[in-house]
Amino acid sequence: MAGITTHILDAYRGRPAAGVRIDLSFLEGGSWKLVKSIATNADGRTDGPVVKPEDAKVGEYELTFHIDEYFKTLPDASGAQPFVDRAVVRFSIFDAKQHYHVPLLCTPGSCSTYRGS
Amino acid sequence: MHDHSLTRRRAIQAGIVGGAAAVSSFAVAQTGGQQPGALVTAPVSQSGLSPRLTMHAIDTFHGTPGAGMRCELSVLEGDKYRQIKTVTTAENGRTAEPLLVDDALKAGRYELLLHFEEYFQKWKVQLPTPNFLKTVPVRFAIHDVGQRYHLPVLFTPWGYSYYRGS
Numbered sequence: 402m403a404g405i406t407t408h409i410l411d412a413y414r415g416r417p418a419a420g421v422r423i424d425l426s427f428l429e430g431g432s433w434k435l436v437k438s439i440a441t442n443a444d445g446r447t448d449g450p451v452v453k454p455e456d457a458k459v460g461e462y463e464l465t466f467h468i469d470e471y472f473k474t475l476p477d478a479s480g481a482q483p484f485v486d487r488a489v490v491r492f493s494i495f496d497a498k499q500h501y502h503v504p505l506l507c508t509p510g511s512c513s514t515y516r517g518s
Numbered sequence: 519m520h521d522h523s524l525t526r527r528r529a530i531q532a533g534i535v536g537g538a539a540a541v542s543s544f545a546v547a548q549t550g551g552q553q554p555g556a557l558v559t560a561p562v563s564q565s566g567l568s569p570r571l572t573m574h575a576i577d578t579f580h581g582t583p584g585a586g587m588r589c590e591l592s593v594l595e596g597d598k599y600r601q602i603k604t605v606t607t608a609e610n611g612r613t614a615e616p617l618l619v620d621d622a623l624k625a626g627r628y629e630l631l632l633h634f635e636e637y638f639q640k641w642k643v644q645l646p647t648p649n650f651l652k653t654v655p656v657r658f659a660i661h662d663v664g665q666r667y668h669l670p671v672l673f674t675p676w677g678y679s680y681y682r683g684s
Contacts, residue, residue, distance in 0.1 A: 461648065469659075484667075484682040486627050486657040493648035506679075515677025516650055 405452035405494070405501045407464060408517070409445045413475070413508040417445025421471045425451055428461035457497045464490045464503060472509045483509035490514050554582045554641055559610040564666060564684070569623050570616040571660065571667045573630065574683070575607045579674040580641070583611025587637040591617050594627040623663050630656040630669065638675050645675055656680050 405425075409418040421441045426433040439447050451464070466488040472480030485507060494501055502517040554577050564572065575584030587607045592599035605613045618624075635652040638645055651673075658680075660667055668683035 459648070461652070482659070482661040484658050485680075486659045489655045489657055491652070491654060492650050493646075493652060495646035495648050495650065508681075511679065511681030513677070513679030515674075 402500050403454040403498055404450045404457045405462065405503065406450050407447065407502070408504040409441050409466060409468070410504065410506045411445075411471075411508075412506045412511075413472070413479070417441070417443065418468070418471055418507070419443045419445060421445075422467040423447065423451070424463075424465040424467075426463040426465070428463070433463055457494055457501075459494050459497055461491065461493050464492075464505075466490070466505050466507070466512075468505070468507050468512070472507075475509070480509045485509060485512045488512045488514075492516075554580050554585045559583070562610075562612070564668060567666060568620055569663055569666055570619040571623055571628075571669065572616045573607075573613060574668070574670040575611040575632070576670060576672045577611070577637075577674075578672050579638075579643070583607070583609065584637065584671070584673065585609045585611055586640060587611075588633040589613075590631040592629045592631065593624075594629070599629050623660065623667075625660050625663055627657065627659050630658075630671075632656060632671060632673070632678075634673060634675070634678075643675060650676055651678070654678060658682070 407423065409421050411418040419441055422438060423441065424438045425436045427436050428434075439451065442448055452462070468485065469483050469487050472483050474480070488505060488507060490503055490505065492501070492503060500518070503514060504517045506513045573589065575587050575589075577584040584607055588604065589607065590601055590604045592601045603617070605617065608614050632654045634654050635645065635649045638649070656669070656671060658669060666684070669680060670683040671678060671680045
């Protein structure tokens with residue numbers, strides 16, 4: 402399968418991060434164009450692929466994870482002033498036939514991303 | 519595979535194998551060429567220092583400090599990031615001076631743009647085109663200017679992580 406998928410893990414609570422807004426943008430003519438905004442489901446994933454196989458093309462993409470808003474809902478105060486701001490992951494599709502799984506592991510004070518599978 | 523194991527053996531002899539055992543047609547650590555900063559420095563404690571923002575780039579692909587990486591620091595003003603300064607990391611993966619110190623440390627939302635692709639190209643790492651990670655924006659917030667903020671970034675050509683360090 403080709404395309405882009407993502408998964409947000411709340412490493413603070415040790416569970417998927419549900420209801421996080423994600424903005425997908427594509428670099429076109431030197432500026433970022435917002436393609437769509439989606440939200441994670443109860444499993445921390447999106448209901449459909451972020452980019453479908455047939456829509457994947459070589460180029461630069463940006464996923465903006467609104468985890469600052471998400472962590473503000475923590476029951477204690479630890480998420481009230483998170484160090485990690487709205488996390489932005491910029492990456493490229495270099496081969497449109499391959500799949501790009503781009504997960505985000507996050508806490509209010511840290512985040513991590515990688516090309517997953 | 520013969521070439522790869524030879525490469526790895528040489529790397530072990532040189533004592534530079536860290537998490538660099540990536541067996542991929544891309545992003546294979548090259549030996550015989552230059553390597554990023556050698557590990558000859560001890561950790562640095564900043565305990566007791568005045569409020570400041572510092573960073574530390576750690577190349578977990580080569581298992582070395584991320585030496586010689588260009589980084590641009592910007593602050594969010596309105597809905598745009600305004601560049602404050604451009605720095606290049608030293609041999610130890612840190613910057614010679616703090617990014618912001620004392621009065622220059624202001625509350626706000628910041629971005630540190632890291633030039634990963636340029637960095638790995640400099641060290642002759644084979645990358646796809648366009649590379650998976652080219653310039654990476656690390657976004658973080660400073661809430662209390664009475665505190666120290668340390669920003670370590672651990673990175674490879676295929677991923678990175680950052681956190682509030684100390």
